[in-house]
Amino acid sequence: MSDQLSAFVVLFTEFYYWLTVVLMFLIHVGFCMYEVGASRRKNHLNTLMKNTMLIPLVTITFFFFGWWIYFAFPNGPGILGGLVESPHAVPWSELMGAHMGAGADGWERINGVFWAAFLLFSWTAASIVSGSVIERIQSGAFWILAVAIGSVFWIIDASWGWHSAGWMVQLLGYHDAYASGVIHAIAGGFALGILAVLGPRIGKFAADGTPRNINPRNPWMVTIGLFLIYTGFWGFYVACNIPIWDIQAGDEIFYSATNIYLAPTTLSAITFNFLMSLAGGLLAGYWVSKGDAFWTYSSGLAGIIAASAGNDLYHPIQAMFIAIVGVIVMYKLHYYVERRFKIDDAVGAVAVHGYAGFFGVVVAGFMLWGYPSSPDPTYATINPFGQFVGALIMFGLLGFLPGWIIAKILNAAGILRIPRSIEIAGLDSRAQSLIDAEEQAIIDAERQNS
Amino acid sequence: MTTGSFADWAGTIADIGPVYPFVGSEGFLVIAGLVFWIAWHVSQLKKEAATMKEEDDYYQSGGS
Numbered sequence: 001m002s003d004q005l006s007a008f009v010v011l012f013t014e015f016y017y018w019l020t021v022v023l024m025f026l027i028h029v030g031f032c033m034y035e036v037g038a039s040r041r042k043n044h045l046n047t048l049m050k051n052t053m054l055i056p057l058v059t060i061t062f063f064f065f066g067w068w069i070y071f072a073f074p075n076g077p078g079i080l081g082g083l084v085e086s087p088h089a090v091p092w093s094e095l096m097g098a099h100m101g102a103g104a105d106g107w108e109r110i111n112g113v114f115w116a117a118f119l120l121f122s123w124t125a126a127s128i129v130s131g132s133v134i135e136r137i138q139s140g141a142f143w144i145l146a147v148a149i150g151s152v153f154w155i156i157d158a159s160w161g162w163h164s165a166g167w168m169v170q171l172l173g174y175h176d177a178y179a180s181g182v183i184h185a186i187a188g189g190f191a192l193g194i195l196a197v198l199g200p201r202i203g204k205f206a207a208d209g210t211p212r213n214i215n216p217r218n219p220w221m222v223t224i225g226l227f228l229i230y231t232g233f234w235g236f237y238v239a240c241n242i243p244i245w246d247i248q249a250g251d252e253i254f255y256s257a258t259n260i261y262l263a264p265t266t267l268s269a270i271t272f273n274f275l276m277s278l279a280g281g282l283l284a285g286y287w288v289s290k291g292d293a294f295w296t297y298s299s300g301l302a303g304i305i306a307a308s309a310g311n312d313l314y315h316p317i318q319a320m321f322i323a324i325v326g327v328i329v330m331y332k333l334h335y336y337v338e339r340r341f342k343i344d345d346a347v348g349a350v351a352v353h354g355y356a357g358f359f360g361v362v363v364a365g366f367m368l369w370g371y372p373s374s375p376d377p378t379y380a381t382i383n384p385f386g387q388f389v390g391a392l393i394m395f396g397l398l399g400f401l402p403g404w405i406i407a408k409i410l411n412a413a414g415i416l417r418i419p420r421s422i423e424i425a426g427l428d429s430r431a432q433s434l435i436d437a438e439e440q441a442i443i444d445a446e447r448q449n450s
Numbered sequence: 451m452t453t454g455s456f457a458d459w460a461g462t463i464a465d466i467g468p469v470y471p472f473v474g475s476e477g478f479l480v481i482a483g484l485v486f487w488i489a490w491h492v493s494q495l496k497k498e499a500a501t502m503k504e505e506d507d508y509y510q511s512g513g514s
Binding site for chain 1: 465466467468469470476480483484491498499506508513
């Protein structure tokens with residue numbers, strides 16, 4: 001960094017991603033509050049620890065192999081070519097640590113913060129799954145599943161469809177600027193695959209199959225949790241951009257923010273659309289759920305997710321209407337799947353993330369039909385077929401299928417679901433009774449002494 | 451004596467490269483980290499299985 005302009009660009013970019021990571025941390029504070037608020041009192045602590053411990057496990061595995069996958073897999077491998085060499089992303093690289101930059105082309109400054117921004121997406125993918133399986137999954141089984149979605153499958157889909165040279169972008173014209181499919185549809189599909197094997201919570205369905213509501217235990221924690229997730233989602237959107245890039249072809253120079261495909265966008269564009277799709281989601285959620293607080297807040301999130309694939313390019317009012325339709329679709333589909341297939345999605349994560357994300361990817365194919373998917377003119381343009389195939393890959397091939405297969409293996413090993421007696425009593429109940437007994441013993445002893 | 455790969459900050463900074471101690475041990479650190487990760491899962495699964503059994507036995511025997 002010998003001249004001021006290049007130093008400014010690199011150091012600003014480093015600070016920019018660092019800030020997004022701090023903001024995105026709020027997503028996970030929110031997820032923990034939301035899950036605990038949605039669980040019953042007898043399961044609070046177990047629910048909290050199940051979600052919390054995905055953070056260190058996904059972090060270390062994303063260091064060991066997740067980051068490398070993103071840079072190595074854009075060709076498939078086997079679709080457009082082999083593995084891509086990515087010397088800065090292998091875990092033994094000198095650039096995966098504090099470095100002063102000899103011949104590193106800026107990676108010495110960007111690698112850690114860029115890795116962390118992607119890592120926070122990884123936590124999100126795993127955390128989305130976490131909520132849907134509460135109160136009956138074994139923690140150890142969940143953490144294996146969390147590593148699979150957080151450090152393997154979502155980052156494969158990112159390499160394919162959320163990379164400037166990904167094969168899906170090149171061949172299908174896949175466009176998913178703020179990750180409707182890349183994070184949300186895949187995580188929702190993965191959760192659905194697990195739920196199909198895991199089964200519903202005891203008591204969720206009556207003997208005749210009628211679903212019962214197991215309402216959130218603490219609506220205030222759910223409320224604050226979802227507000228925090230909204231806040232972190234700002235950071236997520238900003239982290240999906242590259243802040244300063246020369247986007248002008250040829251010798252002229254034009255600096256702009258870009259999306260992940262290196263196509264120009266602005267923070268203003270995504271701020272308009274983030275807020276208008278949030279607003280559309282909240283309005284639709286309140287209307288369709290008849291004012292149910294849980295679904296209204298969740299619909300704000302689903303509204304953003306439904307518009308996210310094209311929120312770099314939509315008009316804000318388009319984003320609002322896409323959010324409205326997406327929320328109505330995901331809400332209706334949630335209850336249809338619950339009734340028809342007896343799927344107990346405890347927090348509606350499959351609907352909010354999976355169905356809304358799938359919808360968002362498909363809608364972008366129609367809304368942005370013919371738009372360039374990349375500054376590279378040889379790439380396919382955005383089209384409905386490419387987006388539909390892309391949505392199937394995200395939700396089905398890399399989401400539902402691996403979730404179902406791994407859950408089947410864990411189930412066969414007898415470590416997927418907790419025993420019935422513990423589920424009925426509650427995951428915290430035994431430990432809590434021991435704590436109560438210890439406390440009572442102290443009280444009794446002190447009373448005898450006094 | 452230094453565990454680092456440079457002795458001072460006086461030279462050309464960009465030539466220093468990595469600044470963490472024991473440069474060259476990265477491969478060993480990765481293997482050690484992977485072993486720790488797998489061992490953590492194995493140990494946790496064993497502990498959880500034991501806890502599940504103990505609690506299940508307790509409830510099956512009439513505990514509440």
